[in-house]
Structures are given as C-alpha cells and as structure tokens.
Amino acid sequence: MLTKHIKATNIELTPAISDYVDKKVDVLNKFIGEEIDALAKIEVGKTTNHHNKGDIFRAEINLTIGKKDYRAVVETSDLYAAIDDMKDEIVAEVSKAKRKHFHLLKKGHQKIKDFLKGFRSK
Numbered sequence: 001m002l003t004k005h006i007k008a009t010n011i012e013l014t015p016a017i018s019d020y021v022d023k024k025v026d027v028l029n030k031f032i033g034e035e036i037d038a039l040a041k042i043e044v045g046k047t048t049n050h051h052n053k054g055d056i057f058r059a060e061i062n063l064t065i066g067k068k069d070y071r072a073v074v075e076t077s078d079l080y081a082a083i084d085d086m087k088d089e090i091v092a093e094v095s096k097a098k099r100k101h102f103h104l105l106k107k108g109h110q111k112i113k114d115f116l117k118g119f120r121s122k
Contacts, residue, residue, distance in 0.1 A: 001032075001034060001036075001037055001038070002025070002026075002028060002029055002032055002038045002039075002040060003037070003038065003039050003040070004021075004022065004025055004040045004042060005039070005040070005041050005042065006018055006021055006022075006042045006043075006044070007041070007042070007043045007044075007045075008043075008044055008045050009043060009044070009045030009046070009058075010045045010046040010047075010048070011044070011045045011046055011079075013044075017044065017079070020080065020083060021042055021044065021083055024083055024084065024086075024087040025040055025042065025061070025087065027087060027091060028040070028063070028090065028091065028094065031065075031091075031094045031095065031098060032065055036065060036066055037066075038063065038064060038065045038066075039063070039064045040061055040062070040063050040064075041061070041062040041063075042059070042060070042061050043058070043059070043060045043061075044057070044058070044059050044060075044079065044082070044083060045057070045058060046058070047075060054077055055077065056075055056076070056077060057075070057076060057077065057078060057079040057082045058073070058074070058075045058082060059073075059074050059079070059082035059083045059085070059086035060072070060073045060074075060086065061086055061087075061090050063090055063094070065094070068097065070090060070093050070094055070097070071090075071093075072086050072089035072090040072093060073086070074086045074089065
C-alpha cells in the first residue's frame with residue numbers, strides 16, 4: 001500500500017497540482033503490491049523566486065519500499081513537465097531494481113537445478 005505525503009515549496013499547493021501528482025504517482029502501485037508498505041515523500045515547487053530567465057520548478061520524490069530507498073529529482077521550467085519527468089525517473093529506477101532482483105532469483109534457481117542434476121547422475 002502506497003502512502004503519499006505531498007509538500008509544496010515557494011508555491012501554493014492547489015488541488016489541481018495535488019491531483020496531478022496523485023495521478024502520476026499512482027503508477028507505482030503496480031511495482032509495489034498490496035502486502036508491502038511504501039512511503040512516497042513528494043516535494044514540488046519553485047527553486048527560488050529570483051531567476052533572470054523565468055521560473056525554475058523542481059519535483060522530488062523519495063520512495064521507500066520496505067527497506068529500500070529510491071530517489072528522483074528533476075528541475076525544469078514547467079511544473080507539470082517536472083512532475084512527469086520525476087515520475088518517469090522513479091519508475092525507471094524501481095523497475096530496474098525489480099528486474100535485477102528477479103534476475104538474481106532466476107540465476108540462483110538455475111544453480112540449484114544444475115546442482116541437483118549433477119547429484120542425480122552420480
């Protein structure tokens with residue numbers, strides 16, 4: 001189950017921004033599963049209020065799934081684009097870790113199978 005905490009920095013957290021972040025972060029539920037507790041700390045906002053070439057928006061997520069931590073930080077000139085890129089980065093990081101985990105399990109299963117085959121032939 002994914003628990004989300006959303007924080008806004010240097011901007012007002014409107015319901016539209018909050019709903020957009022919720023919708024984007026809900027994609028992570030397919031990687032987590034129902035029996036595992038996960039916490040997503042999300043921060044969106046402006047980096048500072050005094051840029052010469054427009055505003056720079058920042059989206060950051062710190063995701064804790066079980067005992068593992070994942071993090072993605074994006075800075076762009078559009079808040080919604082920053083949220084989209086943040087979601088893409090965190091999904092890529094979590095899916096990479098999941099593929100690596102299953103690859104190691106499969107490799108271990110193959111070693112056990114090879115060992116048992118060698119044990120039977122003797």
